[in-house]
Amino acid sequence: MKITPVKxxxxxxxxxxxxGKKGKIIAWTTIRIPSKEFTSQAxxxxxxxxxxxxxxxxxxxxxWGMENLKIGQEIITVLRRLYTEDGGDGIIHYxxxxxxx
Amino acid sequence: MKIHVxxxxxxxxxxxxxxxxxxxxxxAMDGALKQSGIRSSQTDALFVGNMLAGILGNQANIASLFAxxxxxxxxxxxxxxxxxxxxxxxxxxxxxxxxxxxxxxxxLGVEKxxxxxxxxxxxxxxxxxxxxxxxxxxxxxxxxxxxARAYMQEYGATEEILASVSVKNHFHGSFxxxxxxxxxxxxxxxxxxxxxxxxxxxxxxxPISDGAAAVVITSDTSLAKRIAKPIFITASEVATDTLSLxxxxxxxxxxxxxxxxxxxxxxxxxxxxxxDVAEVHDCFxxxxxxxxxxxxxxxxxxxxxxxSENKYTLGKGKIISNPSGGLKSCGHPVGATGIKQIVxxxxxxxxxxxxxxxxxxxxxxxxxVGGTGTVAVVHILER
Amino acid sequence: xxxxxGYGLYIPKYRIETAEIAKMWQKxxxxxxxxxxxxxKSIHGIDEDTVTISIEAGKRAISMAGIxxxxxxxxxxxxESHPYAVNPTSTTxxxxxxxxxxxxxxxxxxxxxxxxxxxxxxxxxxxxxEIDYGLVIGADxxxxxxxxxxxxxxxxxxxxxxxxxxxxxxxADILCMSSxxxxxxxxxRREGQRYPSHFGRFTGEPAYFAHVVAExxxxxxxxxxxAKDFDYCVFHMPNGKFPRVAGKKLGFTPEQLAPSLTVDSIxxxxxxxxxxxxxxxxxxxxxxxxxxxxxxxxxxxSDGFVFETTKNILTKRKKSISxxxxxxxxxxxxxxxxxxxxxSI
Numbered sequence: 001m002k003i004t005p006v007k008x009x010x011x012x013x014x015x016x017x018x019x020g021k022k023g024k025i026i027a028w029t030t031i032r033i034p035s036k037e038f039t040s041q042a043x044x045x046x047x048x049x050x051x052x053x054x055x056x057x058x059x060x061x062x063x064w065g066m067e068n069l070k071i072g073q074e075i076i077t078v079l080r081r082l083y084t085e086d087g088g089d090g091i092i093h094y095x096x097x098x099x100x101x
Numbered sequence: 102m103k104i105h106v107x108x109x110x111x112x113x114x115x116x117x118x119x120x121x122x123x124x125x126x127x128x129a130m131d132g133a134l135k136q137s138g139i140r141s142s143q144t145d146a147l148f149v150g151n152m153l154a155g156i157l158g159n160q161a162n163i164a165s166l167f168a169x170x171x172x173x174x175x176x177x178x179x180x181x182x183x184x185x186x187x188x189x190x191x192x193x194x195x196x197x198x199x200x201x202x203x204x205x206x207x208x209l210g211v212e213k214x215x216x217x218x219x220x221x222x223x224x225x226x227x228x229x230x231x232x233x234x235x236x237x238x239x240x241x242x243x244x245x246x247x248x249a250r251a252y253m254q255e256y257g258a259t260e261e262i263l264a265s266v267s268v269k270n271h272f273h274g275s276f277x278x279x280x281x282x283x284x285x286x287x288x289x290x291x292x293x294x295x296x297x298x299x300x301x302x303x304x305x306x307x308p309i310s311d312g313a314a315a316v317v318i319t320s321d322t323s324l325a326k327r328i329a330k331p332i333f334i335t336a337s338e339v340a341t342d343t344l345s346l347x348x349x350x351x352x353x354x355x356x357x358x359x360x361x362x363x364x365x366x367x368x369x370x371x372x373x374x375x376x377d378v379a380e381v382h383d384c385f386x387x388x389x390x391x392x393x394x395x396x397x398x399x400x401x402x403x404x405x406x407x408x409s410e411n412k413y414t415l416g417k418g419k420i421i422s423n424p425s426g427g428l429k430s431c432g433h434p435v436g437a438t439g440i441k442q443i444v445x446x447x448x449x450x451x452x453x454x455x456x457x458x459x460x461x462x463x464x465x466x467x468x469x470v471g472g473t474g475t476v477a478v479v480h481i482l483e484r
Numbered sequence: 485x486x487x488x489x490g491y492g493l494y495i496p497k498y499r500i501e502t503a504e505i506a507k508m509w510q511k512x513x514x515x516x517x518x519x520x521x522x523x524x525k526s527i528h529g530i531d532e533d534t535v536t537i538s539i540e541a542g543k544r545a546i547s548m549a550g551i552x553x554x555x556x557x558x559x560x561x562x563x564e565s566h567p568y569a570v571n572p573t574s575t576t577x578x579x580x581x582x583x584x585x586x587x588x589x590x591x592x593x594x595x596x597x598x599x600x601x602x603x604x605x606x607x608x609x610x611x612x613x614e615i616d617y618g619l620v621i622g623a624d625x626x627x628x629x630x631x632x633x634x635x636x637x638x639x640x641x642x643x644x645x646x647x648x649x650x651x652x653x654x655x656a657d658i659l660c661m662s663s664x665x666x667x668x669x670x671x672x673r674r675e676g677q678r679y680p681s682h683f684g685r686f687t688g689e690p691a692y693f694a695h696v697v698a699e700x701x702x703x704x705x706x707x708x709x710x711a712k713d714f715d716y717c718v719f720h721m722p723n724g725k726f727p728r729v730a731g732k733k734l735g736f737t738p739e740q741l742a743p744s745l746t747v748d749s750i751x752x753x754x755x756x757x758x759x760x761x762x763x764x765x766x767x768x769x770x771x772x773x774x775x776x777x778x779x780x781x782x783x784x785x786s787d788g789f790v791f792e793t794t795k796n797i798l799t800k801r802k803k804s805i806s807x808x809x810x811x812x813x814x815x816x817x818x819x820x821x822x823x824x825x826x827x828s829i
Contacts, residue, residue, distance in 0.1 A: 016580045020543060027254075027352055029246035030299040031238060035224040038238045040824070041530060046239045046298075048247055048347045056347040058247075060238045063497055063529055065815070071254055079539050079580055080531040082236055086827040092567050094535065094580070095236045 003082070003093045018077055018096045023051035025073040028061070037083050049075055049098060060097045068100040076101050104195050104334040105325035106482070107205070107317040108137030109444040114312035114432030115281035122154065122213045122313075126167050129313035129437075130209055137317040138327050144317065145203035147177040150190035150210040151436035156225045157217050167209055176203075183229035184384060186210065187439020188339075188469030188478030191316070195337045198320040205321055210440030211313035222309050226435075229472040231345040242306050242385065244346050244473045246298035249387035251352035253300065256402035258390070260300050264291035265409035266386035267304050267429050273415055274426025276456035281310050281432030291386075305386040310432035314440035316447070330451040334443075336365040336481035346473045353402075355474030358395035362468070365479045366397070373397030376420050376481075377462040378449050380442035382470040383427040392468055393422060396479075415457060424449060424457040439478060442467035450484040486610040487654035488791070489551070489617070490646045490800060492544025493763045493807055494537055495750055498527040499814045500822045502636045508819045509631055516636055521724025525639035525751025527817065528625040530825045532640070534563045538577045538623045541642035546581065548804040549646040549653070551617060553581045556646070558588040558609055558618035562598025562755045565625050566591050569675065577621065588615070595671060596720055597781030598622060599643065599755045604661055604787060606647045617648045624754035627826060629679035637723050639751030643759035655797040656766060656775070659790040660707050664699035671782035687782070692726055693733065696778050699786035700734040703778065707790045711735035715773035716765045720758040720780035721747035727761075736776070743768055749811055762791075764807040771795040 028047040031038070038044070045061040045068075061068070062080060075098040082093040110132025112125050120128075134141055147168045154160045164177035180189040187210030194208045214222055226241045227234070234244065252258060268288055274280035286304060294303035318334065325331055340360035343349055349356070366372055373396055381396070383389035390405035398420050399407045407413065413422035425431045425445040428438060446465035448454045469478040501524045503513035517523065528537065538561055546553050559578040566573045574589040588609065592598040599622020606618035621644040628638030648654065670691035673680040696719060704710060711717075717736045719727040724747050731741040744761035753760065758779040765775055775791040823829045 012579055016582055019539065019580060027247040027251045029243050029250060029301075030296075031240055031243045032296050032298060033219075033223065033240065033242070034238060035227055035235070035240055036220045037224075039220070041238065044238060046237050046243050046247070048352070058234050058237045058239060058244075058345065058347045062531060063815075071250075078536070080529070080536050081533055082531075084530045084827065092533075092535075094576075097237075097531070 023049040063099040074101040106332040108133040109316040109447040111314040117311040125313035129315035133315040148190040148194040150186035182476040183471035185471030186436040205319040210437035212434035212436040243298040245385040258405040270427040270429040274430025307428035307433040310434040312434035338364040357477035361479040378459040379466040381468040439469035487657040489648040489653040490549025494540035528640035537642035541644035545644035557615035560602030562592040595781035597779040600779040600787040622755035622759040637752040639753040641753035641756040656791040665785035668784035695786040703788035714776040717776040718744040767806040
């Protein structure tokens with residue numbers, strides 16, 4: 001997807017307030033054939049979480065083990081790099097992901 | 102006013118290396134014109150359904166491009182709703198007839214996907230989702246896998262039961278000379294195929310395909326009189342839902358499908374059980390399981406099970422689903438699918454479907470979905 | 485007087501054992517351990533970097549300090565692995581922490597003492613009355629060249645400290661500080677180079693020890709105290725050996741040094757190293773205890789501080805995650821996984 005500095009900048013206030021929120025997994029899958037920019041990260045889980053605030057989000061699950069892939073698993077949101085490839089001359093994009101609690 | 106289908110034709114679907122978007126479109130449109138008994142100059146407008154020409158091929162402005170291919174300088178429009186682009190093109194064409202603006206129009210669905218490597222296609226298909234879903238690293242199979250997980254959790258369906266969708270569709274596809282895959286497969290084959298996004302495996306997923314389909318529709322009864330077996334499009338409904346899957350109330354129902362189909366049945370005073378044959382949007386096996394429920398054919402939660410018990414299989418079931426082989430076996434050139442479904446139902450209702458004929462089919466339905474149910478288009482055809 | 489009002493540590497959960505690295509290069513693991521006294525090192529996740537690590541540590545410091553992020557008036561981040569050569573880590577971190585727009589900010593580099601240099605800047609601003617609260621973070625997602633000695637120790641972590649002036653908020657007063665600086669080319673990284681270079685044994689006596697001992701003696705003299713007057717000592721930990729030798733040279737006992745030796749379980753997270761060690765000591769210190777602290781940054785220099793804990797440390801510590809808790813649940817990774825996560829393959 002196209003990341004531009006302006007899009008990143010515009011989203012910052014919202015993203016900032018979403019860090020460190022707790023929730024539970026309500027659906028999960030493991031992506032084995034990813035989109036292009038995620039190749040180095042695959043396989044990785046993508047989950048739908050229901051936060052304590054009742055808001056729902058689709059997020060990548062990081063720092064995970066097989067035992068965390070279950071409906072009801074507690075998670076907390078974190079800020080991580082969107083892409084993990086080094087180098088390049090573009091802006092670094094940070095997004096909300098989540099990790100098991 | 103009645104909407105008549107004058108001509109309906111598709112190209113083969115598959116990895117058609119020698120074809121280009123132009124040659125595919127020309128073949129489909131020529132076929133539809135021939136069947137309709139009219140010349141291209143008798144069409145008032147062209148409606149095109151296509152999703153990826155801009156994203157993958159860097160080509161915008163394609164409605165005019167295909168009008169040029171048709172050989173006319175008529176009004177031309179491109180409709181896009183991800184995988185429902187074809188259905189949306191037809192819906193808008195029908196609206197233009199109902200409004201009296203045009204009388205006879207060509208509707209084309211076309212997609213050329215194999216010019217690009219699968220990485221790029223996977224990324225491009227995610228344009229049907231939201232920024233948030235893309236940033237989470239989701240892929241299209243991933244989003245439907247989330248639905249499959251929820252469905253399995255809620256209704257106790259197993260991966261084997263879901264696999265029966267692909268088995269049925271390959272069985273049907275084996276009778277379709279235009280299908281991309283004509284091979285018979287078993288549940289075991291599906292279970293052994295490579296994982297794409299757990300629990301969906303390669304054979305749970307529709308393929309990347311090239312292809313085109315076209316129909317000529319008219320409100321002009323004098324043109325319609327010349328057709329031996331008249332077929333009418335009696336209902337055409339569209340409904341939308343949230344862009345992101347996570348914003349939905351339920352992950353096991355596509356509300357847009359329920360709404361569109363209910364509106365369609367109501368508009369002509371029938372109910373779901375009156376349908377004899379349906380072409381549904383099985384982009385993934387789970388999609389057809391939910392479709393037969395959301396369309397009102399099966400009880401909620403029973404869809405996958407009913408399919409696995411041959412309730413929708415040619416020669417065994419009551420309402421036959423995807424006699425063409427569906428998206429899985431016939432292929433899924435994204436923008437073309439919605440129109441191919443119309444072509445199939447037209448042939449079914451005319452009794453010209455060959456080995457895949459549903460005997461005595463009188464009322465048919467097409468179900469075309471974009472994104473994870475962001476948009477649903479339902480058409481009903483009768484003879 | 486300025487002091488620490490809160491701190492936060494973040495250690496990524498992945499560990500690679502030095503034995504696993506030794507196996508790759510067919511070296512004897514025991515020989516490596518004897519030489520470096522490091523068993524394993526912490527490694528960042530594939531999508532973590534100095535910014536994300538700093539945010540985690542920063543959030544914890546803010547929570548412990550019991551302040552709103554918006555009262556922070558200065559943010560300094562010291563690292564050897566700032567994600568950009570030009571584009572400040574400090575403002576990205578400040579933005580995601582919710583600091584607002586009214587703050588002094590800069591990124592610092594001084595090898596492993598970039599974070600403590602930032603702490604000195606904050607003391608300056610606080611003493612001058614320019615700010616009431618400031619945040620400093622030492623964080624690194626370190627890289628060691630494969631097959632190089634540093635590969636066994638270069639680790640990842642972040643330590644954040646919030647400084648203030650209100651007596652009721654301070655958990656450790658800063659009694660005095662000084663630095664010893666020189667131009668000593670023991671360890672460096674050229675622009676565009678992925679891994680740092682170093683000059684072997686030159687990094688020992690003329691570099692680390694020369695500066696740590698010189699600053700140590702200066703600090704003792706400045707504070708008019710002797711080693712015996714302190715309860716704890718903390719030194720920069722490039723490996724398990726150097727801080728132990730430094731402590732001995734300056735007259736400290738192994739018992740005074742032991743609680744700070746986080747290198748034993750996480751390796752050397754560069755700009756976070758001495759600050760993580762300090763955090764481990766603050767985790768267990770009682771009120772009114774003195775801590776002797778000397779960092780070291782190649783190039784070279786040492787920053788010295790004398791801290792004295794207050795009674796406030798007992799209540800505020802209840803709100804923090806200690807080093808022990810933070811390093812409880814770890815995941816051991818293979819050498820291949822380590823290469824993947826550090827973007828080497």
